[in-house]
Amino acid sequence: MLTMLSTSTWVVLVIAAAAIGVSKTALPGAATLAVALFAAVLPAKASTGTMLVLLLVGDVLAIWMYRRDADWPTLRRLVPGVLAGVVLGAAFLHVAADGATQRFIGVLLLALIAVTLLLMRLPRPPQVQGRAGRAVYGTLAGFTTMAANAGGPVTTMYFLASRFSISTFLGTTAWFFFLVNLVKLPFSIGLGIIHVSTLATDAVLVPVVIVSAFAGRSLATRMNEKVFNPLVTLLTIGSAIYLLV
Numbered sequence: 001m002l003t004m005l006s007t008s009t010w011v012v013l014v015i016a017a018a019a020i021g022v023s024k025t026a027l028p029g030a031a032t033l034a035v036a037l038f039a040a041v042l043p044a045k046a047s048t049g050t051m052l053v054l055l056l057v058g059d060v061l062a063i064w065m066y067r068r069d070a071d072w073p074t075l076r077r078l079v080p081g082v083l084a085g086v087v088l089g090a091a092f093l094h095v096a097a098d099g100a101t102q103r104f105i106g107v108l109l110l111a112l113i114a115v116t117l118l119l120m121r122l123p124r125p126p127q128v129q130g131r132a133g134r135a136v137y138g139t140l141a142g143f144t145t146m147a148a149n150a151g152g153p154v155t156t157m158y159f160l161a162s163r164f165s166i167s168t169f170l171g172t173t174a175w176f177f178f179l180v181n182l183v184k185l186p187f188s189i190g191l192g193i194i195h196v197s198t199l200a201t202d203a204v205l206v207p208v209v210i211v212s213a214f215a216g217r218s219l220a221t222r223m224n225e226k227v228f229n230p231l232v233t234l235l236t237i238g239s240a241i242y243l244l245v
Helices: 007-025 030-041 044-065 072-095 098-121 131-148 152-161 166-190 196-219 225-244
Strands: none
Touching (some): 007 030, 007 044, 030 098, 044 098, 044 166, 072 131, 072 166, 098 131, 098 152, 098 225, 131 152, 131 166, 152 166
């Protein structure tokens, strides 16, 4: 797989890997850009498998940086819905053709972007901590992250509704995705999504994730999200539309 990738593809993958690192330690919205970029240059299932390993590397760095900031009661309440969603996502990947999966990722990204933009315009986050809310958001988060590594906007809505501080939000998000991605790992191996070729690609990109994660942490308090978030949103919309063409 390494020798089959063009220089332009590697440039895109490096940018996407950098977005993963930054998303884990500073700006979660950057992860959606990484999903779109990976899916644009790799077959859909290969992009999902390659990304999962890089996401786990970013997760480990993030939980170390925010190790004292997770809200464990909230995480425990989400577990049943998330597990159900991961199983549904694995079933979807098993039956879906690669082209259909890529189109689905494009549609899913557009839908998730719409949710994120709606959330940004709400005067107050919705109350979603009830049993039904936990089931819906947990299942959606598990399904979207298993099928397309794109559960960020769903969990962002849920955690913002919990009114966490910034550090607690980042810490809870870090632990959530580390545990979810760990659960996804055996499913992905069993489905053949992760294999020797994807791991070889990961070996090249892991240093990019590490460097960008530390850079994101150091720049987290100085980044202007009012500029960065709209830029990420516009780039992601363009990438998602590209997947549908």
